[in-house]
Amino acid sequence: MTSVGPEAGFAADARPACGSCGTVYDPAAGDPGRDVPPGTPFGGLPDYWRCPGCGGPQHGFTVAAPPGADPMDLRVAALAASYRLIAERDMAGVPICNAALSVEALGFRPHGPGWIGCVIAPWFLNAVLIPRDPALWEDRRDGDKLEVGLPSGAYRFTAARVGVLGTLAVIPLASAMNVFADQQDARGGAVLALDHLMRNPQPAPRPEPPPASDADATKPALSRRSLFGGGRR
Template sequence: MTERIRTPALAPPPIRPAVPRADDPSAFLEAHYRHVWQTRMHDLPFVNAALTVEAIGFARHEGDWLGVVITPWFLNLLLVSGGGQLWGDIPAGERRYLNLPCGTMQFIADDDPDIGPYQYCPLIAPVDQLPDMATARLVAADAIKTVFGPPASLAETPPAPVAEEKTEVSRRGFFRRLAGKRN
C-alpha cells in the first residue's frame, strides 16, 4: 500500500511588527553593523577594507527615520520605524514602493534578530568601486539630498524666458526687418 504524504501549503512568512524608535537610530545601526563587520564579514572577498561603518543623514520623514548606512559591503538607504505614516509592516523579503520627495522608490523588508524589522533601498553593492570613506560619505550625502529633494524632472525645469521689452514697430520698420534690414 502506498502512503500519500501531504505537504502543507506554504504559509507566508510571519510579520514581526516594528517597534517605533523615538530617537535617531544612527548610533544603534552603526553599533550593529560594526559588530557584523567584526564577527561575520571581515574576511569575505567582496568587502572593501577602505570603508568603515557609518550612518549618514538620518532624519524623520512623515514620522519615520530615513538615512544612509555605509558598510564595507553595501551602501543602502534605510527606513526605520519611528511610529509615522511612511512605515508599513510587511514580511521580510517583500518589496514595497514609497512615495518620497524625489519620487517613488522601491524598498525591501528585512527583519534582523538584533535590530528588528527595517526596510532598505540598495544604492551600491558591492562597494568595491568606492576608493575611500570620504568618497562613500559624499555619495551618501548626495543620496540623502536627492531623496529629500524634488523629482529630477521638476528640479531641472528650465527657468521661464525673460519677457523682452517690446517696442512699437512702424509699418515701415516691420517691412525693413522683413527684408533683413535694421533700422
C-alpha cells in the same frame, strides 16, 4: 518612556525585557533550548529567535533609554551597532568587502513614518528608513517591496528585518564598494545620493517665446484702450 534595544549604546550584558509578558533575556545564560549559547548578547540573537515566554518578536524587547535621549539618535546607534556586529561576525575577510571602509550611519533626519539616512558598510551603501514603530511592517518578509514617497518621488524600498528595530525599508545605492577609495569618499557618495532622494523636483523651465517676425514688429502693442473698446463713453 522611550525604550530601545541594547545595541543602542548599551553594554553587551544588558538584560532587556519583553514588553508583552515581562520575560527577561539574560545574555550570560543565553537560550540553549533555542541554540543560543551562553554569552550571546541580545544583538547577536539569530533572526528566528522569539520571546520564550509569549513568542513575541525581538523588537518587543526593550531597555529604558537615558533621560532626555533623542529616539532618532538611539535608533540610528542601534542600526549601526547591528551592522557592526554583522561585519565582525559574518563579513570579515569576505572578498566583496572594501577593507578601507567601516560601518557608519549618517545623514538621518525625520521623514514620514520614521527616520531616513544612509548606512555605509564594507559591502554596501544603502538608504535606510527606520520606522518609529518597530511593528509597522512586521507582516513583511525580508525582500518584500514597500513603496514609500520621498520628496523626489515614489520609490520601491526592500524590507529588511533587523532585530529590535523591526523591519526596515532599504534602497541599495551601491553594491560594488571598491569604487570608493576610502571612508571619506564613501561619505561623499552617501551625501550626494541622499541629497538626490530628499530634494524636491524643480519645475520644468518655461519655454522661450519664438522670436518676433518683421510682420509682428509692425503690429501696434496691445493697450487697455484696444482691449476695452476705446475707453470711456
